[in-house]
Amino acid sequence: MGTVRPIHEHIRSGTYRDDRHGDKIVLPPADLVEPKWTDLLPGSSAEAKRTRKDAAELWSRTAPVLSLAAGLTDAQRETLAMFCVSVANYWAVTREISRTGNLLKGRTGELVKNPLHTVRTMYVNEITALRKELGLSPATAARITRPATSSGGDSDDIWD
Template sequence: MLPGDSAEDVRGKARDVWRRTIPALVVAAGLTDSQRETAIEYCLTVARLWQAERELSRTGLVVETERGNVKSPWVTIAHQYRSHFRSLVGELGLSPASATRITPPDFGGDDDGDVFD
């Protein structure tokens, strides 16, 4: 079972994803303040996907109802968040394929590209 089970765990996970991912995107991809909402959505999506996976670990893929055993609603939720995650990964350049389409920012200057110069 995955750890955690509260809304605070979701916020904490989103905060961790932000701290681990967004500063690198600012430097590597030139993520700007106007793209902040997409970055926030990415962090929340990762956290909610983890929440769905945690619930699936806890309750299983199949749940018992009055009508018998059915697919857990968390399976659908996880699938939807995973699909949204993939689209955000592409937008933010976080996959190897999408990273090749990201143009690093030009910080200006007359540097010839040598970091030790």
């Protein structure tokens, strides 16, 4: 037997069926509540403020789309918040690499790779995984369809 897909994946991909999935837990729709960015990204420096602004802007662009297209609810907002924080931090690290350079002088004066490249790679891996989880990668987004309903009405019928 294959792996069991979560119910929200069936809803997002359009394969939801009452006879198969009716007894599963389905999260009711609830508006996504934006996190308090000062709690997640504390600091008073100009870079910290810019990182909070970047995360908030990404949330404002992404949350409404995911709420409508993928049925993301407030119970799942942590994944989206992690995505926004990771992308904002990725941009901050990239800006710092741009300021300090790709190569730095080591202890003995030789040129070494900027250690921030390792940090940036960690963010890239985290962002890639979260994009797939949220259905934001191009391949995943191409598979998302609005669920079909038997009543021919709006897709919100599955919440009734």
